[in-house]
Amino acid sequence: MSNSPYGTYEPQETLVALGTYEPPPGPHPHADTYRPRYESMETQPAWPVPEALLPRPSAPAADPAPQTAGRAEARRAARRRKRPERPETLRRLLPQALVVAFLAGGTTAFVAADKTIQLSVDGRPRTLHTFADDVSELLADEGVDVGPHDVVAPAPGTALSSGDEVAVRYGRLVHLTLDGERRKVWTTSATVDGALHQLGVRAEGAYLSTSRSRRIASDGLALDVRTERSVTVMADGRERTIRTNAATVRDAVDEAGISLHGQDTTSVPQDSFPRDGQTISVMRIKGSREVREEVIAYVVERILDRTLFRGTEVVERAGRQGARRVTYALRTVNGVRQKPRRLSAEVVREPRSRLVKVGTKPPPSSVAGADGLHWSELARCESGGRPGATDSTGTYGGLYQFDVQTWRSLGGGGRPQDASASEQTYRAKKLYVQRGASPWPHCGGRLHG
Template structure:
């Protein structure tokens, strides 16, 4: 009886052990899961007892930096055959169009990194292949992007579309040579940007000899052999010439600096000589036929004659007794200045009145105030031609020929 009981106990114990073993195997199988792990593009299948993505990564000895990209998140619960992707952060020593840039990326290739950074790789020059794999140690590479740059030089515009880095490279691509004095709108070593305009100004320095005129001088001599108011050119004179040497600096053809270096006289100027008459003119026949002299012919008019028709030399009507030819002769005949003035001002009419303003009178078109300033009385049209001529000569001596536009 005791032996049977012990046997049953033994069998029961064995059953417990077997049941325990069977139950443990089920638990082992239930807790050990297979997952697909991809790290920086490299995939493998791993088995884990962990309950979260973070447990799986830790079990593989992977320390996750805050910049790393983990999908799904580290706290995500593990499921059988799930995909876990870890892209680690990689530091980049990058130079874009000659400008150093420190960046980082979780991309796995050079091409992906450029796309991640927003750099257009198409048409660009990249120092590493776009499919080059990036490691956790990062990478150093250069990128030169295509740019359209306008070069303005020598009156022309050239658009350069190329993967050039500096101003000097763009100019070389455009076939524009720059000398030591030329001015470029940006330093030759500076980087260029898309859409930039480069101006090239041509600077030229030269020494130039030019001939310049030396103005002649005019000497005026007085002569009693000519009547007052008459002049004669005794010597025409001649301008001189000097040669002047200049240092000239131009920018795009425009002169910006001019310095005199030397000068010498090639031909001396010759002064002009003008003879001015001082002789009082002799009385004309018309004046002789009057009261006895040119200087007295206006005395009656100066005394206030109204020109009523009396035969005195001061009478206004007495002027009418002179014919046009007599007036011309009184003025010295054609070719004299007085002839030219009277022909222009009044057409030899001693009673002419300006019909536009009715403010200018007689042979010489006096204003009343001017007439009175030279001793005239009343209105010039009431004075004889001789008297008008006398007052005109007084005015010319006081104020010059500029009193008449026709002179």
């Protein structure tokens, strides 16, 4: 063993460990401990290799050199025997060293890709390790499905770094009835109070169908909210303004201390929703019924008759009016009488139509012995020239004041005042031929001017 400034050197033990040299027995005071630089470089690898990976070389064959050659010669022979084996040894060590280097680099990359993320789903946080690059990949890895009404912060697709926080809030469907109006809304709040705040609903003084602290399940919730409103009620000449969250107009009227009796009603439907600032009028109604008998007018039927002169109408059958019994509802609103409302009607007597014959026969042009007389003057004297005129007793009628018996004896039909002026003049001429001017004792003289 030799001492050196670089440490203790034991060549015998080293060579024995490598299996390349067996020193001869006996002391060697002048042993050669020098090893050239190039030899050290050839036998040692350029990178550190774990001892466990180094191959164990097989024992070399016995050296045929004589023991008297000396130690230096023995070492040189041993080096010569080792040189052919050196390339094979390096070929075996190089792949193993590369595997070690690859595993060391992969471990470093593995550690660098791992991230610590805090994931909160509907307010339940947990810390996890992930290799996801962004939020979308993280949610997919963790099996967290999100829909169009859910909220993810930061947004899906955002890159992740270790220490980030990701929050997912699921949307919940709320069937909201707000002041009588129904609609469907989505909220990510877990409680009714949070949903009202998120939707901007003023809940102070409002009626809620459930507790504000109630949690909203994932399948949603039905919620009825009636906010506080100002309503004015007018009744019996007085005006009352109240603050209410009533569901109907009738409830608001009751809260105002006003009672409805009998047929009393309000200016708006009692089951309608009272709006903020609305004025409701209470109408006091008193009602009764009244039965009246009303006339049913008859109709006039006209039949053409070729035996009668044109312009002549003869009443074949007189008409008769019918009658009906009608029931009306009478009422007063706040003391004012309203228009009667018809409730029912019953026919007591059916009407009978009036039948009238209408002449179509052309009137005669003249009567021999009576033409050329002043018939217009006679008519003016007898009736004022009015074909439908009658005397005060109803016995005489027409232009020439015929009685019915005389009229019919001359071939007239019906009443003379119902016939045309030309037919009346024709009948008057026939009467003049039979009796002269005597039928008109006061005015007959005018026929001759």
